[in-house]
Amino acid sequence: MADTADVLVIGGGPAALCIASELHQRGVVVEGIAPNPVDAPWPNTYGIWADELKMVGLEQLLEHRWSDTVSYFGEGGIKAQDQSHGHGIDYGLFDRSALQRYWLERAEGVVWHQDTAERVEAGAATTTVTSASGVTLQARLVIDASGSRTPHIRRPDQGPVAGQAAYGVVGRFSKPPIEAGRFVLMDYRCDHLSEEQRSEPPTFLYAMDLGEGVFFVEETSLALAPGVPYDVLKQRLQQRLDQRAVEITEVIHEEFCLFPMNLPLPDRSQPLLAFGGAASMVHPASGYMVGALLRRGPDLAQALAEVLANPALGSEALARRGWQALWPIELVLRHQLYQFGLSRLMGFNEALLRTHFATFFSLPREEWFGFLTNTLPLPRLMGVMLRLFALSPWELRRGLVLGASPRKKPRW
Numbered sequence: 001m002a003d004t005a006d007v008l009v010i011g012g013g014p015a016a017l018c019i020a021s022e023l024h025q026r027g028v029v030v031e032g033i034a035p036n037p038v039d040a041p042w043p044n045t046y047g048i049w050a051d052e053l054k055m056v057g058l059e060q061l062l063e064h065r066w067s068d069t070v071s072y073f074g075e076g077g078i079k080a081q082d083q084s085h086g087h088g089i090d091y092g093l094f095d096r097s098a099l100q101r102y103w104l105e106r107a108e109g110v111v112w113h114q115d116t117a118e119r120v121e122a123g124a125a126t127t128t129v130t131s132a133s134g135v136t137l138q139a140r141l142v143i144d145a146s147g148s149r150t151p152h153i154r155r156p157d158q159g160p161v162a163g164q165a166a167y168g169v170v171g172r173f174s175k176p177p178i179e180a181g182r183f184v185l186m187d188y189r190c191d192h193l194s195e196e197q198r199s200e201p202p203t204f205l206y207a208m209d210l211g212e213g214v215f216f217v218e219e220t221s222l223a224l225a226p227g228v229p230y231d232v233l234k235q236r237l238q239q240r241l242d243q244r245a246v247e248i249t250e251v252i253h254e255e256f257c258l259f260p261m262n263l264p265l266p267d268r269s270q271p272l273l274a275f276g277g278a279a280s281m282v283h284p285a286s287g288y289m290v291g292a293l294l295r296r297g298p299d300l301a302q303a304l305a306e307v308l309a310n311p312a313l314g315s316e317a318l319a320r321r322g323w324q325a326l327w328p329i330e331l332v333l334r335h336q337l338y339q340f341g342l343s344r345l346m347g348f349n350e351a352l353l354r355t356h357f358a359t360f361f362s363l364p365r366e367e368w369f370g371f372l373t374n375t376l377p378l379p380r381l382m383g384v385m386l387r388l389f390a391l392s393p394w395e396l397r398r399g400l401v402l403g404a405s406p407r408k409k410p411r412w
């Protein structure tokens with residue numbers, strides 16, 4: 001790096017591209033470091049409610065879009081086969097390369113170093129990053145956007161971190177595994193499981209019709225520490241398909257997913273800033289994050305561009321301002337509420353979870369949507385949680401207040 005950049009971004013995923021592009025748009029001199037070329041395809045598929053994308057004017061980034069969006073919260077059984085709960089709003093899958101291109105075009109001119117950040121040392125004025133190949137890079141502020149596993153960001157140890165685990169198949173099937181043209185957010189029907197399996201931590205099906213005979217079916221566990229093993233998820237998916245007499249005839253892609261849902265918030269006094277998974281921005285109730293990047297990236301970049309205009313400020317002061325802008329007290333409190341909610345849900349058995357989600361999705365649309373997208377102001381969010389409590393049957397209320405009764409230890 002010839003001169004010291006204003007900001008060095010570590011990472012080449014959605015969070016890195018988002019913050020690099022937003023800063024660049026505001027005239028900040030940005031560089032980046034990532035092990036792979038920043039236009040290399042991303043491995044994950046990213047889903048989002050279409051209205052969440054509409055809020056930021058980017059609906060054109062969807063590759064697939066469904067209006068028939070449903071969940072199943074019944075136990076199952078022949079009579080209940082199609083007791084679906086319609087969500088009444090559209091859901092979509094990002095066109096990953098279009099999302100990547102959108103950010104890269106806005107970051108045109110940003111220098112990307114193809115390398116891995118190994119050591120990060122903050123000094124009074126600048127921060128130095130040493131790469132795996134021995135190169136040293138300096139910037140007034142370093143933003144770690146290298147994902148939730150980063151070793152560079154300090155955060156309190158609050159015990160085991162619960163992970164959302166999922167095993168999925170994009171493929172062709174002997175007959176449609178779900179109704180044609182449909183998106184299934186959560187299928188909690190469980191009549192394909194043995195009694196013993198039903199006493200173990202519950203999982204649900206997340207599935208969609210991708211068109212031209214291709215479907216994506218994914219067995220998912222909301223959150224558990226440690227995460228549900230892939231072989232258990234795979235076996236449950238197979239049982240689900242067997243019960244419907246559906247065979248997989250072609251596997252186009254397998255998805256193995258595990259990411260933390262309740263990662264503690266970072267220590268916000270450290271002189272290094274973070275963004276994305278590294279900054280614990282995954283929504284603890286839903287596991288989604290891309291919408292939050294698109295909403296929060298511009299505000300963070302604006303706050304940083306303003307403080308960077310003062311040349312007297314060094315890494316510590318810049319990072320402090322960044323943390324305040326990224327995690328203002330309002331968002332910290334909302335995050336704590338979500339984490340409390342998740343801790344309760346994690347102890348629920350399958351029957352309680354089904355009752356919980358059926359009650360949750362009976363809330364007015366703007367309430368459940370606002371809750372899931374973290375777009376309700378704190379007083380409104382608290383109101384929604386109280387309303388949910390009031391609507392809940394007694395057994396569920398007991399679980400929400402006291403936590404569920406201890407579950408038998410799973411076999412895995």
Ligand SMILES: Cc1cc2nc3c(=O)[nH]c(=O)nc-3n(C[C@H](O)[C@H](O)[C@H](O)COP(=O)(O)OP(=O)(O)OC[C@H]3O[C@@H](n4cnc5c(N)ncnc54)[C@H](O)[C@@H]3O)c2cc1C
Pocket residue numbers: 010011012013014015016033034035036044045046047048115116117118145146147148255256257258259275276277278282287288289290291
């Ligand atoms: C399988 C899966 C499915 C998901 N689906 C959704 C979804 O549908 N919707 C949604 O909103 N969220 C989803 N998430 C959650 C979240 O949005 C993703 O995890 C998202 O990829 C996180 O973005 P990120 O940029 O913070 O981290 P990552 O995507 O993990 O990117 C980290 C980047 O940093 C780079 N890196 C790592 N270490 C270093 C280093 N030392 N130096 C330099 N670079 C480094 C990596 O190469 C990578 O480019 C999903 C997560 C997973 C795992």
